[in-house]
Amino acid sequence: MVLKEATILVIDDDADVLTALRLLLKPLVKSVVTEKNPSNINAQIERTGFDVIILDMNFNGLVNTGNEGIFWLNEIRNERPETAVILMTAYADIDLAIRGLKEGASDFLMKPWKNEKVIETITTILEKKKSKTTQKKHLNSSVDIIGESDVMEDVFVKLKKVAPTDANVLVLGENGTGKDLIARALHDNSKRKNKPFVKVDVGALTSTLFESELFGYKKGAFTDAREDRKGRFEAANGGTLFLDEIGNISLGQQVRLLTVLQNRQVTPLGSNESIPVDIRLICATNIDPSVLADEKKFRKDLIYRINTVDIIVPPLRERGKDITELSRHFVSLYAEKYNKTPFTFDPGFISKLKKHDFPGNVRELQYVLERAVIMTDGSVLKPEDLVFSSIERSATKSTSATSLNLDDIEKNAILTVLEKNKGNVSKSAKELGITRAALYRRLDKYEL
Known part of the structure; x- marks a missing residue:
């Protein structure tokens, strides 16, 4: 989308601000609508599907929330999550603007601009919106991969x-x-999309089951083999074979798998005849790459076979604003499943989610939100509706403490100082020995 095709809404209780922005933007965009009363936001966006909303952070006490801008930002995000919101703020409210970015705003402008x-x-x-739309138009899948963060955009590009x-x-x-969603999307966007997609959790297979499940068997091959059975390789012939938890198979299983991949044929148990197979192989593991590089645990020749290209799926804690979009998706899904009325989010609801490490990642978020939908009586989800499982134990802090990656070290230093100073950017920048502007750039870089 180019500037001249855009529709823009400007919301500010200062008539001079509205006039100035209208005069500036009117010659450049398709349409500009100005609004003094933020209470009319919903009515405005119902009439017009705006591409961008420019929202002031402070109004004259129209709502008693502590900060009107954050309140109205969440209202917009609830109604039109696809709409970009730019916050306008005075220098003194810069910390609130940073908070607004965490709540889902696209950017902020300083007054005077x-x-x-x-x-x-x-x-x-x-x-950026146009790029994301174009990227997703080229990806078709039977599963919905939600993500607009920079790290997920990298995944989409590679996919x-x-x-x-x-x-x-x-x-x-x-x-x-x-x-598993990435594996499915790879298949759905391949030339083999109309052929079988076969998934096997190889990490759960014993040595005997490994061969019979993957390569098949003939009647009488062992005690319970009462009929011939195709293995997963043969079942996936022409399509895609997805081997999940590949990092957990033994060295002996690795040898048998390598032989099949080299020869492109399988020999069922109880048979002397080999069957040619034509499959596209996708493997997945949660094992650290450094472990896979250890030849005592994983054969390098097998790694080269299965790893022509790798795709690293980022943890939820690194995906910033995706938490908001994923939350809306899951809440909508479970509201329908449990016959509940549509939910809106209290401003603190998403904030509490974003402060959690989510060691269980998207799966943990999904279960947390399902519980919240089930247990909540009203139609507004509040921070107190979120209960995080004691089963999950975050390994994030211990992992980052030993990480020598410079980005990890810098990110954790910023998090530690911000927490110590209760989010005060000025104090944190001074303690870190950098300027406020430099800290803002790093906050944006790490989506903090």
């Missing part, structure tokens, strides 16, 4: 490039990140 900065900010947001090929793919990521 520079006209070039306003146009640049809107243009950048529109170009789009790799899916049409027959390259073997290794999907890496923590438990609960959605590796």
